[in-house]
Amino acid sequence: MFNSQPTLIQAGAVMDGAGVLARPGVVAVSAEGWVVYAGPPAGVPAAFLADSVAQIRLPDRLVVPGFVNAHTHLELTGIGPRPYDGDFPGWLEQVVREKPATDAAWWASYEAGLAASAMAGTVAAGDIVAHDKVKEALQARFKWEIWGMAYAEQFGLGAVCRIPQGYELFSEKRIGIQPHAPYSAGPLLFETASQSGFPLSTHLAETTEELEFVARGTGPFRELLEKLGKWKPQYAAAYQAGLTPVEWMRPHLAAAHWLLAHVNYASDADLVILARTGTSVAYCPVASDYFGHKNHRYRDMLAYGINVCLGTDSAICQPASEPHPLGVLPQMRHLFLRDATDPLLLLKMATVNGAKALGLAEDFATFKVGAEARPVALTFDPENPESPLAQALRRSEPAEPLFPHLP
Ligand SMILES: [Zn+2]
Numbered sequence: 001m002f003n004s005q006p007t008l009i010q011a012g013a014v015m016d017g018a019g020v021l022a023r024p025g026v027v028a029v030s031a032e033g034w035v036v037y038a039g040p041p042a043g044v045p046a047a048f049l050a051d052s053v054a055q056i057r058l059p060d061r062l063v064v065p066g067f068v069n070a071h072t073h074l075e076l077t078g079i080g081p082r083p084y085d086g087d088f089p090g091w092l093e094q095v096v097r098e099k100p101a102t103d104a105a106w107w108a109s110y111e112a113g114l115a116a117s118a119m120a121g122t123v124a125a126g127d128i129v130a131h132d133k134v135k136e137a138l139q140a141r142f143k144w145e146i147w148g149m150a151y152a153e154q155f156g157l158g159a160v161c162r163i164p165q166g167y168e169l170f171s172e173k174r175i176g177i178q179p180h181a182p183y184s185a186g187p188l189l190f191e192t193a194s195q196s197g198f199p200l201s202t203h204l205a206e207t208t209e210e211l212e213f214v215a216r217g218t219g220p221f222r223e224l225l226e227k228l229g230k231w232k233p234q235y236a237a238a239y240q241a242g243l244t245p246v247e248w249m250r251p252h253l254a255a256a257h258w259l260l261a262h263v264n265y266a267s268d269a270d271l272v273i274l275a276r277t278g279t280s281v282a283y284c285p286v287a288s289d290y291f292g293h294k295n296h297r298y299r300d301m302l303a304y305g306i307n308v309c310l311g312t313d314s315a316i317c318q319p320a321s322e323p324h325p326l327g328v329l330p331q332m333r334h335l336f337l338r339d340a341t342d343p344l345l346l347l348k349m350a351t352v353n354g355a356k357a358l359g360l361a362e363d364f365a366t367f368k369v370g371a372e373a374r375p376v377a378l379t380f381d382p383e384n385p386e387s388p389l390a391q392a393l394r395r396s397e398p399a400e401p402l403f404p405h406l407p
Contacts, residue, residue, distance in 0.1 A: 005031050007054040011063040013388040017348035018366040029373040038367030062388040065365045066123030066374035067328035068354025071261040071282035071311025073128045074113025081320040088207045089224040114144045120327030121376035121399040124148035126358050128178050135166030143407040148358045151178035151201045157235045161192035173199050183213045183221040187238045194255040205245040206262040214245045246270035253277040259357045264293040271304045280307040280357035285334045287313035309354035329399045336393040343389040375402045
């Protein structure tokens, strides 16, 4: 941790997604980097009033916990933002072509993703990583103290799940498996992944092209698979029942906990399946709009009791003008400005819901006593009576991590 002595942060306001709200507010942090107290100044423990305690005074800042980016591809950061022309299979082909080709290029791209995440106040990620890089990627990430999951990405319509190397090095379940999507990974891969005992994620119900392929085995994804020589006639049987992607996934969702990226398209029946199976959804609003998807049902999902968290997806889908392309705050701002979503709900999606989806401790990304203190400051006007978080979401200043951890 950056702080090596007890520190008292005195802020214009303090807020988390687990019930802390004080204006003005303080966060008392132990020398070891744990939250000792968060709330109104009157409740500060006496030990934190001593002269030996470091003081950080931030009267025009709202202090919140660090963010959880529940779905991202840090290894693609080096490609940078790119325009989208409306052809999703063509876009995927371009990404595959431009993926870092050498080991050195891969690491440069991955390190760029780590640095961008840390600067944006991200303290945990659900990161999708090339299968053979997953152990080293997670070790590099932990040096930056960006906790959470590395999901080993796997492909193949006729493939079975492979066990990632090195998972035994991590005390908790921090390495997972990500069959890429139903059009690029077949039912056997999803089934064997569900039985593996590893944490699981996939891209689901992302595009209308996927809906067509899953329901009937036809359309642009079928054409792409044929062009790439990856289609065999025996695969067709799994994609002829007219199912939605969520219905297609139902047996796998029932067999294990899944974190689904996107779910841009969901019927009422789909929402019931997601709720009954305890599935988590990582919504990536900027990426979803970049691809032209409309009317994401994240608020309906939350009303159904589904755990919805926020992700950035890759840097490719972010605006070139965004100073923090891998930041979660820009995702919150996007939803606040587009939908007028309740700010506290957005903070929960950006912190505690993501922590739950990634299997992190219950106090992770909160200011509960004993939680790891990774506070982030957001600018607001203390003279303005409006909620500090609503102000911070309407403004454009980037998030500032207060204890930045650089390896
Ligand atoms: Zn993705």
